[in-house]
Amino acid sequence: MPGAAIRPFRREDTEPVVALWRAAGLVVPWNDPYRDIERKLTVQPDLFLVAEDDGGAVVGAAMVGYDGHRGWVNYLAVDASRRGEGLGAAIMAEAERLLIALGCPKLNLQVRSTNQGVIDWYRSLGYEPDHAVSLGKRLIADAPDQ
Numbered sequence: 783m784p785g786a787a788i789r790p791f792r793r794e795d796t797e798p799v800v801a802l803w804r805a806a807g808l809v810v811p812w813n814d815p816y817r818d819i820e821r822k823l824t825v826q827p828d829l830f831l832v833a834e835d836d837g838g839a840v841v842g843a844a845m846v847g848y849d850g851h852r853g854w855v856n857y858l859a860v861d862a863s864r865r866g867e868g869l870g871a872a873i874m875a876e877a878e879r880l881l882i883a884l885g886c887p888k889l890n891l892q893v894r895s896t897n898q899g900v901i902d903w904y905r906s907l908g909y910e911p912d913h914a915v916s917l918g919k920r921l922i923a924d925a926p927d928q
Contacts, residue, residue, distance in 0.1 A: 783826035785835055786833045786834060786835050786836070786842070787871075788831055788834075788873060790827065790830060790832070791819075791830035791831065791843070792832070793823075793830050794801055796816070798817070798840035799832065799843045800815045802840060802841075802843055802859045802860075802861060802927065803859050804845070805861070805862060806860075808832055808857055808859055811925050812924060813924055816859070818845070819826065822845050822847075825847065826848065829845070829846040830844075830846070830879060831844045831846060831873055831876060831877065833872070833873055840861075840865070841860065841864045841869065842858075842859065842860040842873050842920060843858070844856070844858040844859070844874075846877040846880060846881065848886045852886070852887075852889070852890050853877070853886040853888065853889040854884055854889070855874070855889065855891045856892075858874070868877075874907055877889070890912070891909070
C-alpha cells in the first residue's frame with residue numbers, strides 16, 4: 783500500500799482517530815467515541831488498527847475484535863483524500879490476517895442499511911449479507927438522554 787503503514791493504535795492517535803470517524807459520519811450521539819476508545823483499550827488493544835501515512839498522519843482506523851466465536855470490525859474509516867487507493871482494503875486484509883492468526887472462523891460487520899455505497903464496497907471485498915437481523919440493547923448509556 784503506497785504511502786501508509788498499518789500499526790496498532792497509540793493513545794496519541796485519539797484526537798486524529800476521532801476526527802477521522804467524525805469526518806466519515808461514524809459518530810452518532812448515542813456512541814461516545816472517546817468512551818469507545820477507552821473501552822477498546824481494555825479489550826484486545828492490539829486489534830485496534832491505525833493507518834499512518836509517511837508523514838505520521840492518521841489516514842485510516844478500525845476497531846477489530848474476536849469473542850471466540852466471531853470476529854468483528856467496527857469504526858472502519860479512511861480519510862476522504864485517500865479513498866480509492868486501497869487503504870480500506872488493506873486495513874480489512876490486516877484485520878482478517880490477525881483474526882485468522884487467532885483462529886477466528888468468520889468475520890462479521892455491521893453497516894447501516896442506508897449506506898449502500900459502503901455495502902457495495904464490502905461486497906467487492908467478498909462480504910455478503912447474512913440475512914440475519916441485528917438486535918441491540920444499550921447496557922451503559924453514553925449520552926444522558928438514552
